[in-house]
Structure formats: structure tokens, C-alpha cells
């Protein structure tokens with residue numbers, strides 16, 4: 482089972498032909514960076530996002546952190562500006578705004594969900610604790626769970642603040658019948674090799690909202706190449722964050738299979754629910770699932786357990802060859818670097834801190850089998866029922 486848990490290994494082997502073809506195309510064309518493959522992938526990605534999106538709205542970049550940083554820059558975030566962000570996220574989310582010199586305003590998660598609480602966003606926007614202008618809210622669809630986009634959209638519109646969706650872990654999550662990444666003024670995607678849509682290295686996508694005007698679309702495209710215009714003159718700020726042709730052709734080929742692989746994740750998640758659900762409640766375990774108006778893409782299958790039980794499960798998992806994991810043992814405001822920066826104004830986020838102590842990721846990727854899910858479920862049951 483351990484080999485099947487290694488998603489990059491399984492996925493690269495499964496797409497051996499598509500990968501070889503991508504290399505062939507690049508060798509045959511001699512175009513290695515930002516050429517036909519990137520254009521083809523940007524077009525396909527726009528079509529996959531749905532109505533109102535064209536290749537102009539999709540900017541292939543070097544990775545998901547860059548995509549977020551460029552989204553913040555496009556939203557007008559400058560040094561010293563505030564950005565509301567959940568503390569319970571991959572550190573990369575916060576790194577993107579620190580790179581600009583912006584200031585994180587950490588919001589707690591919703592009481593029973595691992596995503597930002599709209600009431601907290603409202604409270605932070607209304608609060609007078611800071612003189613710094615808050616320019617953006619980052620909604621992280623953690624694990625593949627969708628944030629409450631309808632409420633966040635209303636709040637951001639009402640307060641004239643940009644909404645940015647961090648979709649790094651949620652490619653394939655559906656919200657009110659459409660793809661996530663289509664509600665924000667901007668969205669960012671990561672194609673890191675463990676993600677739902679995985680490159681053979683780094684890759685990312687900056688998505689601009691449907692209503693973006695031409696000047697914003699042009700600025701976003703220039704941002705990834707030094708702020709150059711067509712004549713290679715720097716006309717505004719820019720970075721070097723290019724998607725290469727090999728990654729683009731691989732992603733273009735894999736995008737065609739994305740819905741199939743999300744279905745496989747969803748059906749394995751359904752089996753975990755069938756097997757663990759009947760006894761989860763009495764053991765104090767909660768399981769992930771769809772919401773009323775959204776569908777999970779199960780980048781990660783994360784349950785919550787009592788913290789002491791979690792410690793035991795993790796150590797027994799190592800001994801018994803079951804790769805349980807924790808995403809994430811520390812929320813961002815609890816990490817040393819951020820804690821130093823926040824020293825003067827310590828943050829307490831009760832729901833976030835409770836989650837960080839209790840989340841446990843069970844193995845899940847489309848290459849696992851029914852037997853694998855049964856083995857993990859029985860292992861877990863044996864451990865929690867003896868504590």
C-alpha cells in the first residue's frame with residue numbers, strides 16, 4: 482500500500498506517455514518557455530473554469546505562491562497594507578503577502594470547518610484596532626473544502642475589498658454548480674506534484690475575475706515577466722515567474738482526466754465514510770464531507786480526533802506502515818517567525834488552535850484501492866477503540 486500512497490510516483494507512472502509526448506513536443510519545437518504549450522494550457526484551463534473565462538484571464542506562472550503574490554499585487558496591495566487571511570493554512574499563503582511587505586490579519590476558521598469564518602472577516606473589517614488599510618481577503622479552500630464564497634463575496638463587495646481565492650488544494654472543488662476560483666476578483670492555483678492537478682515539477686496559475694478590464698489583464702501578464710511590454714521595456718513592476726513548456730503540455734494533457742480523478746477521490750472518500758462513519762461519533766471523530774451547495778475534491782481526507790489519540794495513531798502508523806499525516810500541526814500565527822513579528826499583538830484563535838491539535842490526514846489519492854481504504858479504516862478502529 483505504501484507505494485500506492487506515493488501520489489507523485491503513481492501519477493508520473495500513469496502519465497508516462499503524456500510526459501514523453503510533452504518532451505517530444507518541446508524538443509521538436511525548440512520552444513521551452515512561455516510558448517504554444519502555455520497558450521494551449523491557458524486556453525484549456527479557461528474553458529475548464531467555465532463561461533466568461535478566456536485564455537486572457539489565465540496566466541500560467543512558476544508556482545502557486547507566485548500566483549498568490551501576483552494576485553495581491555494586481556489587487557493593489559502594497560507594503561504596509563493589511564490582508565485578511567486564515568491562520569489555518571499552508572504557510573505559503575502567508576508567505577505570499579509577506580513578500581510584498583503586507584501585514585497579515587489572521588481570521589479564525591468557522592467553528593466546525595477548516596476554512597475562514599465570514600463573521601470573523603466581517604469583524605476584522607469593521608474593527609478599529611488597526612489604522613492600516615485592509616485591501617484584500619484571501620479565502621483558502623483548504624484540503625479541497627470550499628469556503629462560504631457567497632457570504633465572502635457579499636462582504637468584500639460591501640466593503641470594497643478584493644476577494645482572492647487560494648485554490649492550491651482545491652482544483653476540482655465545485656461550488657453552486659461551478660468551479661471554485663470563479664468567485665474571487667482573483668484566484669491562484671498550484672500544480673505542485675502532490676496537488677489534484679499535478680505537474681512534474683512546479684507550476685501555478687493566476688486567474689483574473691470575469692469582470693477584469695483589458696488594462697488589468699495586460700498588467701497581470703506583464704507581472705510574470707519583469708513588467709516588460711512587447712518591446713521588452715520595463716513599464717511597471719514585475720517578477721520572473723514563468724511556466725515552462727514541458728509542464729504546460731503535461732498539465733494540458735492531464736486536465737482532460739481531472740474530473741475522472743476527482744471522481745476516484747470522491748468515491749474513496751465515500752468508502753471511508755461508509756467504513757468509519759458508523760463508529761466515528763462514539764469515538765469523538767468527525768469526518769469531512771460535502772456541503773449543501775458545494776462538493777469536496779478531497780485533495781486531503783482530514784478527520785479530527787482527540788489530540789492524545791492522534792499522537793498514538795501517528796506513532797503506531799509509522800510502526801505499521803500506514804502514512805497518517807498532520808496538515809498542519811501549527812497554525813501560521815503559532816509559527817516562530819510569525820510569532821516574533823506579532824509579539825506586540827499576540828493573536829488567539831480558538832477554533833484554529835483546536836483544529837491544529839486534532840486534525841489527522843488519512844491516506845487518499847486516486848490510486849488507492851478498496852483494500853487500502855479498508856486496511857486504514859480497520860487500523861484506525863483498532864487504535865481508537867483501545868484508548
Ligand SMILES: Cc1ncc(COP(=O)(O)O)c(C=O)c1O
Pocket residue numbers: 544545546547570571573574621623647649650670671672673683684685
Ligand atoms: C493552501 C496553499 N496555498 C498556496 C500554496 C503554494 O503553492 P506552491 O507550492 O505551488 O507555491 C500551497 C502549496 O502547498 C498550498 O497548499
